[in-house]
Amino acid sequence: MKFTTLLASAALALGLAGGAMAQDPTKVGFVYVGPVGDGGWTYEHDQGRLAVEAEFGDAVETVFVENVAEGPDAERVMTQMALDGADLIFTTSFGFMDPTINVASKFPDVKFEHATGYKRADNVSTYSARFYEGRAVQGHIAGKMTESNIIGYIASFPIPEVIRGINSAYLHAAKVNPDVEFKIIWVYTWFDPAKEADAAKALIDQGADVVLQHTDSTAPQAAAQEAGDVMTFGQASDMAQYAPFPRVSSIIDNWAPYYIERTRAVMDGTWESVDTWDGIPTGMVEIGEITDAVPAEVKAEAEAMIEAMRTGEYHPFTGPINKQDGSAWLAEGDVADDGTLAGMNFYIEGVDGEIPQ
Known part of the structure; x- marks a missing residue:
């Protein structure tokens, strides 16, 4: 009887340990104003998303919605992402600013990052580049x-x-x-x-x-x-x-390092609401x-x-x-x-x- 109890306890302990090890991936969402194949703005944001996947592998899951109109539809998309378990959501157009703030107020445990805007909250950061x-x-x-x-x-x-x-x-x-x-x-x-x-x-x-x-x-x-x-x-x-x-040069928006850094901050619990405005010196x-x-x-x-x-x-x-x-x-x-x-x-x-x- 004691031997059976010991086996059961050991099995339970192993099960709990296995559950702790099989931690759910950090879910990162991206809301895009255009198609990922636009060859410009949204394309580069999606390259940043892919860089997050390459950096963290199975420890992250990324999702995105493209061609999201600025306005009420954006709020609907962000809300659904939060309801679907996103831990971090990047909203990548100026007109997503108010929808981001509105949705963030309803999901205080979700972290939001808004590109090119100026409104922040405890769970909303802002970021842009010095174009x-x-x-x-x-x-x-x-x-x-x-x-x-x-x-x-x-x-x-x-x-x-x-x-x-x-x-x-x-x-x-x-x-x-x-x-x-x-x-x-x-x-x-x-x-x-x-x-x-x-x-x-x-x-x-x-x-x-x-x-x-x-x-x-x-x-x-x-x-x-x-x-x-x-x-x-x-x-x-x-x-x-x-x-x-005709194209003799270009401005390239390199979002990948920022997306990796902010995703890592969510994963290790160091994320804070900040405003970032970087340019040529940092490579953004x-x-x-x-x-x-x-x-x-x-x-x-x-x-x-x-x-x-x-x-x-x-x-x-x-x-x-x-x-x-x-x-x-x-x-x-x-x-x-x-x-x-x-x-x-x-x-x-x-x-x-x-x-x-």
Whole structure:
């Protein structure tokens, strides 16, 4: 009888130990505004998701939903992810901000990470990249290479992130080419290939021989390629299928290290609500290969600028810079503070047009 009891106790102990060892994987969800095959913004976020799987193997389970509209549908998707047991949810578009905050308040034990927004909570972190650093490089190359002196810019939504990019690109184009003119078309979408293509064609019809974009598809690249003599830059992803021309370089968003770090923090219990805004120095912003379509001298200047930003020797918003109305903003040698940049709602001097309300 005692021997039977000992066997039963041993079996129970082994069962409990086995259960403890067979810990459920950490479940990580991703909410995407576009398709994973967009070749740009969402594609790079999904590369980050795949990097999480590669890093942690069976210790994680990742799920994603693509093509989620900004608004009530986003809240529904996030809620379902939380109900399905997600431990950590990355919401990867500015318009997901309020839905993220709303859902997070209902699931205090779930950690949320919102890309490009500014609202935080005890279980909501925010993160973004300093895309304006890459815009500075693009502006320099564009200003040097344009022959028509007209640079087109496809803008998504009039939020600070996009306005910063326009200002940074214009500032650095005008520094090397005072005759340069920016023409801006607002498309009010992140991803709509047809609208993006139409905008690119309209800018080309207006004389632009360089087209920049803050939208997610490769449609502007295709439109430029069809036009034959219009230069472009990859947005959010390398878009290298259009290299060496029209795409002469790119801004690449490298989310993988951040996603791995934040997933690890959830797994080891060290996760805290933080705000992260990184750029070229940490590798969150990368500059894609500058092709030989760019003259060697211009390429060397761009690479020197990249290195100066990497080491902290140069900040793209360094005075003197005036606002659009001519009023002083930054004096000689002054550098813009993060608070002003984060809320930027004005054009700098030389940019034509008004910011839509």
